[in-house]
Amino acid sequence: MTRTIRTASFILAEFSCIALFGQTPIAEARDLAVGTVVTVRGLVTNGSELGGIRYMQDGTGGIAVFPGTGSTSGFSPQRGTDLSVTGTIKLFNGLLELDPVQSFTAHSTNNPLPSPQLIVPSGMGETTESELVRINGCSMQGAGSSFASGTLGFTSNGQSGNLFLRSGHPLIGSPIPVGIVDLIGIVSQFSSATPPVGGYQLVLRNSADILPSTTLSILGEVQQSSIAPASFDLSWSTNLASTARVRYGLTPAFGSLASSAALGTAHSVQLTGLQPAQAYYAQAYSALGSDTAFAPMGLYSTASADPGSITVYFNKPVDQSVATGPLAMDLGSAIDDTIKAYMDRALSTIDVAVYNTTSSLIVNAANGARDRGVQVRWIAEGSNSNSGLQNLGPSIPVLYRTNSTGSGMHNKFVIVDADGGPGAHVLTGSANFTNSGFFLDPNNVVIVQDMALARAYRLEFEEMWGGSGTLPSLANSRFGADKTDNTPHLFNVNGTLIRSAFSPSDGTTSRIESALHTADERIEFALFVLTNSTLSEALIDMQAEPNVQVRGMVEEDDLTPWIFDALVAGGVDVRPDGDPSSLHHKYAIVDRGAPSFDPLVITGSHNWSFNAENYNDENTLIIHSDAVADQFYQEWHARWTTAVGINDRLLAGTVVRLWPNPTSGMLHVELPFDGSSRHQATVMDLAGRTVQQQYVEGTSCTIDVSQLAAGVYILRVESGTFQVQGTFIRAE
Numbered sequence: 001m002t003r004t005i006r007t008a009s010f011i012l013a014e015f016s017c018i019a020l021f022g023q024t025p026i027a028e029a030r031d032l033a034v035g036t037v038v039t040v041r042g043l044v045t046n047g048s049e050l051g052g053i054r055y056m057q058d059g060t061g062g063i064a065v066f067p068g069t070g071s072t073s074g075f076s077p078q079r080g081t082d083l084s085v086t087g088t089i090k091l092f093n094g095l096l097e098l099d100p101v102q103s104f105t106a107h108s109t110n111n112p113l114p115s116p117q118l119i120v121p122s123g124m125g126e127t128t129e130s131e132l133v134r135i136n137g138c139s140m141q142g143a144g145s146s147f148a149s150g151t152l153g154f155t156s157n158g159q160s161g162n163l164f165l166r167s168g169h170p171l172i173g174s175p176i177p178v179g180i181v182d183l184i185g186i187v188s189q190f191s192s193a194t195p196p197v198g199g200y201q202l203v204l205r206n207s208a209d210i211l212p213s214t215t216l217s218i219l220g221e222v223q224q225s226s227i228a229p230a231s232f233d234l235s236w237s238t239n240l241a242s243t244a245r246v247r248y249g250l251t252p253a254f255g256s257l258a259s260s261a262a263l264g265t266a267h268s269v270q271l272t273g274l275q276p277a278q279a280y281y282a283q284a285y286s287a288l289g290s291d292t293a294f295a296p297m298g299l300y301s302t303a304s305a306d307p308g309s310i311t312v313y314f315n316k317p318v319d320q321s322v323a324t325g326p327l328a329m330d331l332g333s334a335i336d337d338t339i340k341a342y343m344d345r346a347l348s349t350i351d352v353a354v355y356n357t358t359s360s361l362i363v364n365a366a367n368g369a370r371d372r373g374v375q376v377r378w379i380a381e382g383s384n385s386n387s388g389l390q391n392l393g394p395s396i397p398v399l400y401r402t403n404s405t406g407s408g409m410h411n412k413f414v415i416v417d418a419d420g421g422p423g424a425h426v427l428t429g430s431a432n433f434t435n436s437g438f439f440l441d442p443n444n445v446v447i448v449q450d451m452a453l454a455r456a457y458r459l460e461f462e463e464m465w466g467g468s469g470t471l472p473s474l475a476n477s478r479f480g481a482d483k484t485d486n487t488p489h490l491f492n493v494n495g496t497l498i499r500s501a502f503s504p505s506d507g508t509t510s511r512i513e514s515a516l517h518t519a520d521e522r523i524e525f526a527l528f529v530l531t532n533s534t535l536s537e538a539l540i541d542m543q544a545e546p547n548v549q550v551r552g553m554v555e556e557d558d559l560t561p562w563i564f565d566a567l568v569a570g571g572v573d574v575r576p577d578g579d580p581s582s583l584h585h586k587y588a589i590v591d592r593g594a595p596s597f598d599p600l601v602i603t604g605s606h607n608w609s610f611n612a613e614n615y616n617d618e619n620t621l622i623i624h625s626d627a628v629a630d631q632f633y634q635e636w637h638a639r640w641t642t643a644v645g646i647n648d649r650l651l652a653g654t655v656v657r658l659w660p661n662p663t664s665g666m667l668h669v670e671l672p673f674d675g676s677s678r679h680q681a682t683v684m685d686l687a688g689r690t691v692q693q694q695y696v697e698g699t700s701c702t703i704d705v706s707q708l709a710a711g712v713y714i715l716r717v718e719s720g721t722f723q724v725q726g727t728f729i730r731a732e
Contacts, residue, residue: 023039023040023041023084024038024039024040025040025058025059025060025061026040026042026056026057026058026060026061026062026063027060027061028060029063029089030061030063030096032089033089034089034090034091035088035089035090036088036089037086037087037088037089037102038086038087038088038089038098039084039085039086040056040058040063040084040085040098041058041082041083041084041085041107042056042057042058042062042063042082042083043056043057043058043080043081043082043083043111043113043114044056044077044078044079044080044081044083045057045062045079045113045114045132045186046079046186046203046205047077047078047079047205048076048078049169049170049205049206050166050169050203050205051166051168052066052067052075052076053065053066053097054066054075054077054083055130055131055132055186055188055203056083056085056130057114057130057131057132061130061131062128062129062130062131062132062186062187063096063097063098063130064095064096064097064098064130064188065085065087065097065098065099065101066090066092066097066098066099066101067099067100067101068099068100068101069100070100071087071099071100071101071102072100072101072102072103072104075101075104077104077106077109078109079113080109080110080111080112080113081106081108081109081111082106082107082108082109082111083104083105083106083107084104084105084107085098085101085103085104086098086101086102086103086104087099087100087101087102088100088102091196093189093190093191093192093196093199094189094190094191094193094196094197094199095129095130095188095189095190096129096130113132114132115132116132116133116134116184117131117132117133117134118133118134118135118136119133119134119135120135120156120157120159120296121135121154121155121156121157121159121160121161122159122296123135124161124187124200124201124202125187125200128187129187129188129189129200130186130187130188131186131187132184132185132186133184133185133186133187133202134182134183134184135154135156135161135182135183135202136156136182136213136215136217137156137157137180137182137213137215137216137217137218137219137239137293138154138155138156138180138181138182138183138213138217139154139155139156139179139180139219139220140152140153140154140163140176140177140181141153141154141176142176143176143177143178143179144175144176144178145175145176146172146173146174146175146176147165147169147171147172147173147174147175147176148165148172149165149166149167149168149169149172150164150165151163151164151201152164152165152176154183155219155220156217157217157218157293157294157295157296158218158220158221158222158236158295158296159296160510161200161201161202162200162201162202163183163185163201163202163203163204164188164190164201164202164203165204169204170206170207171204171206171207174207177210179213179239180213180217180219180239181210181211181212181213182210182211182212182213182215183202183204183209183210183211184204184208184209184210184211185202185203185204185205185209186202186203186205187200187201187202187203188200188201188202188203189201193610193614195405197481197614197615198614213239215291215293216238216239216240216242216286216287216288216291216292216293217238217239217240217293218236218237218238218284218285218286218293218294218295219236219237219238219239220236220237221236221295222234222235222236222284222295222298223235223236224300224490226270227301227302227303227490227491227492227497228302228303228492229274229276229277229302229303229304229305230272230273230274230275230276230302231270231271231272231273231274231302232270232271232274232300232302232303233268233269233270233271234246234268234269234271234282234284234300235266235267235268235269236267236284236286236295237265237266237267238265238267238286238293239265240265240288241263241264241265241288242263242264242265242267242286242287242288242291242293243259243260243261243262243263243286243287243288244259244260244262244264244267244268244269244284244286245257245258245259245260245269245284245285245286245287246258246259246269246271246282246283246284246285247282247283247285248271248280248281248282248283249280249281250278250279250280250281251281252281252297254281254282254283256271258270258271258272263288267284267286269284274302275302276302276303276304276305276451276452277301277302277303277304277305277424277450277451277452277455278301278302278452278455279299279300279301279452279455279456279459279487279488280299280300280301280302281297281298281299282297282298282299282300283295283296283297283298299486299487299488299489300488300490301452301455301456301488301490301491302452303452303491303492303493304421304424304450304451304452304493305421305451306421306422306449306450306451307494308448308449308450308493308494309448309449309450309493309494310446310447310448310449310493310496310498310623310625310628311446311447311448311449312328312329312444312445312446312447312628312631312632313329313330313331313335313338313444313445313446313447314328314329314330314331314335314442314443314444314445314635315330315331315332315333315335315431315438315439315442315443315444315445316330316332316442316443316635316638316639317330317332317638318330318631318634318635318637318638319634319635319637319638319641320634322633322634322637323630323631323634324593324630325626325627325630325631326627326630326631327631327634328630328631328632328634328635329631330635333438333439335431335438335439335443335445336359336361336362336433336438337361338445339362339365339414339427339433339445340361340362340364340365342414342416342425342427342447343362343365343366343369343414343416344365344368344369345416345417345423346369346374346416346417346423347374347417347420347423348374348375348417348419348420349374349375349376349377349415349416349417349418349419350366350369350374350375350376350377350414350415350416350417351376351377351378351414351415351418351457351458351461352366352376352377352378352379352413352414352415353378353379353380353409353411353412353413353414353460353461353464353617353619354378354379354380354411354412354413354414354432354433355380355381355384355407355408355409355410355411355412355432355605356380356381356384356385356386356432356433356434356437357380357386357388357389357432357433357434358385358386358387358388358433358434358435359388359433359434359435359438360388360391362388362433363388363389363391363392364391366378366392366393366396367391367392367393367396370393370395370396371393375470376396377396377397377399377461377465377470377472378392378396378397378398378399379398379399379400379401379409379411379461379464379465380398380399380400380401380409381400381401381404381407381408381409381410382400382401382402382404382408382409383402383404383408386400388433397470397471397472399464399465399466399472399477401464401479401480401617403479403480404480404615405480405611405615406611406612406614406615406616407611407612407615407616408479408480408615408616408617409464409479409616409617410605410607410612410616410617410618411605411617411618411619412428412429412430412431412432412433412604412605412619413426413427413428413457413605413619414426414427414428415427415454415457415458415461416454417454418451418454418455418457418458419451419455420451420454421451422449424449424450424451424454424455425447425448425449425454426447426448426450426453426454426457427445427446427447428445428446428448428603428604428605428619428621429443429444429445429446429603429604429605430443430444430528430584430585430586430587430603430604430605431443431444431445431584436581436582437584440581440582441581441582441583441584442526442577442579442581442583442584442585442635442639443584443585444585444587444603444632444635446603446621446623448493448498448621449493450491450493450498452488452491452492452493453491453493453498453500456487456488456491456500457487457500457619459486459487460486460487460502460619463478463483463484463486464477464478464479464483464617465477466478479617480504480615480616480617481504481505481614481615483502483504483505483617484505485502485505485506485507486505487500487502487506488500489501489506496623496624496625496628497624498621498622498623498624499511499515499621499622499624500619500620500621500622501606501619501620501622502617502618502619502620503606503612503613503616503617503618503619503620504612504613504614504615504616504617504618508606508612508613508618508620509532509534509535509608509612509613510534511620511622512535512538512588512602512606512608512620512622513534513535513538515588515590515600515602515622516535516538516539516542516588516590516602517538517541517542518590518591518597518598518600519542519545519548519550519590519591519597520547520548520591520594520597521547521548521549521591521593521594521597522548522549522550522551522589522590522591522592522594523539523542523548523549523550523551523552523588523589523590524551524552524588524589524592524633524636524640525539525550525551525552525553525587525588525589526552526553526577526583526585526587526588526635526636526639527552527553527554527555527583527585527586527587527588527607527608528554528555528558528582528583528584528585528586528607529554529555529558529586529607529608529609529612530554530558530560530563530608530609531560531563531608531609531610532608532609532610532612532613533563535608536563536566536567536608539552539567539570539572540566540567540570540571540572543570543571543572544570544571549573550571550572550573551572551573551574551640552572552573552574552575552588553574553575553576553577553578553583553639553640553643554574554575554576554577554583555576555577555582555583555584556576556577556578556579556583556659557582559576559659559660559661560660561660561662561663561664561665561731562664562665564659564660565660565663565664565665565666568666568668568702569666575640575643575644575659576643576657576659576660577639577642577643578642578643578644578657579639579642579643583639585603585639586602586603586604586605586606586607586608587601587602587603587632587636588601588602589601589629589632589633589636590602590629591629592626592629592630592632592633593626593629593630593633594626595626598624599624599625599626599629599630600622600623600624600625600629601621601622601623601625601628601629601632602620602621602622603620603621603623603632604618604619604620604621605618605619605620606618606619606620644670657669657670658715658726658728661728661729662728662729662730662731663705663728663729663730663731664706664730664731664732665704665705665706666702666703666704666705666706667702667703667704667705667715667728668700668701668702669681669696669700669701669702669703669715669717670699670700671698671699671700671701671717671719671724672699672724677697677719678695678696678697678719679695679696679697679701679717679718679719680693680694680695680696680717680718680719681693681694681695681696681701681703681715681716681717682715682716682717682718683703683705683708683713683714683715684713684714684715684716685711685712685713685714686711686712686713686714688714691708691713692705692707692708696717703715705728705730708730709730710730710731710732711729711730712727712728712729712730713727713728713729713730714726714727715727715728
C-alpha cells in the first residue's frame with residue numbers, strides 16, 4: 001500500500017516532528033504489517049454521524065479508527081479533535097484501520113479541518129483512502145427520490161463513483177438533489193474479495209457535504225460517433241453554456257486542436273484529416289471565461305479503409321427454423337480447421353492469446369506460418385498444462401502468465417495480419433483450443449475482418465507481451481490489475497458498431513450491464529458462469545420492465561443457488577442447461593428481431609463473475625447487429641430446447657430435472673407427467689423417513705426446502721400409477 005506523501009495546508013508545526021515522540025506518520029503506519037501496534041496523531045474528520053468509526057488525517061495521509069472488541073472504553077471524539085491513538089493495524093474488507101484501540105489522547109478540540117483534496121471519481125483509491133476529498137460537478141442516481149441506506153451511484157466529469165450511507169445516517173429520507181452538485185466526503189473502501197480489490201466509495205457526513213455546483217462541469221461520458229476512415233465526432237454535455245474544444249494526436253502529447261466557439265451545453269466537435277484504422281488520443285474540454293472543465297483523455301479509432309465483415313460460427317447444432325435473417329452456421333467438428341484456415345492465410349503476423357491449447361492442428365498451423373516467414377507470438381496461462389504448446393517450433397516465443405489469481409490469462413483470441421488491410425482479422429469467442437473447447441462443449445467463434453479492431457487487439461496483446469518486439473519483455477509485461485485502459489473501444493465495421501472491452505482494466509461488467517439495460521423487448525442468455533450479482537440484478541431489473549422478457553441458461557454444474565433463486569423470484573425464466581457437456585458460452589442477445597431497438601450480442605471470454613471483472617485477462621465484444629443477433633438466437637434456441645425439453649431417455653424412477661442442486665432454499669422440478677393432473681411430492685431422508693410432503697400441479701413446480709437441515713434427500717413424485725424420484729442436496 002505505497003502512498004504518495006503530500007503536504008496539506010492544515011499541518012500543525014508539531015506534526016512535522018511527531019515521530020520523535022514515539023508517534024508514526026500515518027502514511028508510514030499504512031505501510032506496516034497487519035497486526036502491528038502503532039501510535040498515530042491527526043485531526044478527526046467525522047463524528048458520530050458515521051457510527052463508531054472515526055477517520056483521521058495528518059499531513060501525510062488518513063486512516064480509519066474503529067473501537068472494536070477489546071478496545072479501551074470512551075472512544076467518541078468529534079470533528080476537529082487533535083487526537084493521538086494507539087491501536088492495532090487491521091484490514092477490514094479492504095479498509096485499513098486501527099482496531100482495537102488500546103489508548104487515545106485528545107490534545108485539543110474544535111480545530112479547523114483540512115481542506116478537502118479536489119479529485120475526480122477515479123481518484124478514490126488507496127492513495128486517498130480515509131482522507132477528506134471534494135468531487136465537483138456530480139450528477140446523482142435517483143435524483144428527486146429519497147436517500148436510503150446502502151450505495152448510490154453518481155457521475156462526474158465522465159466518470160462513475162459510489163456514495164455509501166450507513167443505516168441511521170442523517171441523510172436517509174431526505175431528497176436526492178436534482179441537477180449538478182459538488183460533494184465533500186471521506187474516501188472509504190468495502191471489498192469482500194481476497195485480496196481486496198476496488199470497492200472505493202465516498203462517505204458523506206451530513207447535508208452540508210452536498211453543495212450547489214457553481215463550477216463548469218462535463219456531464220456523463222464523451223461519446224464518439226460518425227466514425228469514418230478520415231474523421232469522427234466527439235460529443236459531450238456541460239452544466240453551463242460554454243465553448244467546445246478537443247485536443248488530439250497520435251500520442252498523449254496531442255499536437256492538434258479542433259474547436260467550436262459557439263456557446264452551449266450540448267457540444268459536438270468533428271476531427272478531420274485523420275488516418276484510416278488509426279487510434280488517436282483525444283481530450284474534450286469546455287471553457288467559460290477562466291473556468292475550464294476537462295473530460296478524461298481517451299483513445300478513439302477511425303474506421304478502416306476496407307469495408308470489413310463479421311462471421312459467426314458455432315460448434316453445436318443450431319435451429320435454423322427460427323431464423324429471420326442469415327442462417328447460423330454449425331461447423332461441428334470442423335471448427336478447429338476453420339481457425340487453422342485463417343492462420344494459414346497469414347502473410348506477416350499471428351498473435352495468439354488463448355487460455356489453454358492442446359490442439360495439434362492449431363499448433364501445426366502456427367509452425368507452418370513460422371516456416372513461411374510469418375512472425376508468431378503466443379501468450380498463455382501458466383497454471384494450465386497447455387500440452388499442445390510443447391510441439392511449437394523453438395523459434396516461436398511463448399509468454400506464460402504466472403501471477404494468476406482466478407483463471408489468470410483467460411483470453412481466447414487470435415490476431416492475423418493486424419496491419420494487413422483486408423487481411424487483418426480478429427478471431428475470438430468462448431472456445432479454448434482444446435478437444436472439449438472445439439468438439440464437446442457448446443462454444444462460439446466470432447471472426448471480424450477489420451484492421452482498426454485488429455490493431456486495438458494488438459495493443460492489448462502487446463501490453464501483456466511487454467512491447468512490440470519479437471520477444472516478450474518481462475520487465476514491461478503487464479497482466480491483470482497491472483494493466484491500464486489503453487485501447488479504443490468503438491469501431492465501425494462496414495456500418496456495424498462494435499464495442500470492445502478488455503478486463504480487468506476497462507470496466508467490462510459496467511459495459512455489459514449498460515448493454516443489458518438497453519433492452520426494449522427481450523434478452524436471451526447462455527452462460528457458463530453467473531456469479532456476478534451486478535449482472536444478475538440487471539437481468540432482474542430488465543424482467544421487471546414492461547414488455548421485456550428475459551430468458552436464459554446457465555451451466556448446470558456451475559449454478560450458484562442464491563443467485564439462481566433470486567433470478568427465479570425476480571421472474572427471470574432461467575434454467576440449467578440440461579446438457580451433459582459444459583455450456584461454455586458467455587453470451588447474451590438483446591432485442592433480436594427488433595431493428596429499431598438496436599439489437600446487439602455480448603460475447604467473448606469474459607464469464608459473468610467477480611474474477612473475470614477484477615483479476616483475469618479477458619476480452620469482450622458487444623456487436624450492434626440484428627443479423628448477428630439472429631444467428632446467435634438460432635444457436636440459443638437449440639440450447640434452450642434442450643434445457644426446457646423432456647429427455648426421452650429418462651425412464652420412470654427418475655426426475656427429469658432438479659435444480660439448483662445443491663440448493664439453499666427453493667428446489668425447482670420438471671416432471672414427465674400430464675400437466676393437467678395433480679401430483680403428490682414427498683421428501684425423504686436417506687433412511688426413507690418422510691420429512692416433507694405436499695401436492696404439486698403441472699409439468700413443473702417449485703418446492704421450498706429451506707426448513708430442512710443440511711444433508712442429502714430423496715424427492716419422490718407420484719401421479720396415479722406413475723412414480724419418479726431423484727436425489728438432491730440441501731446445502732448449508
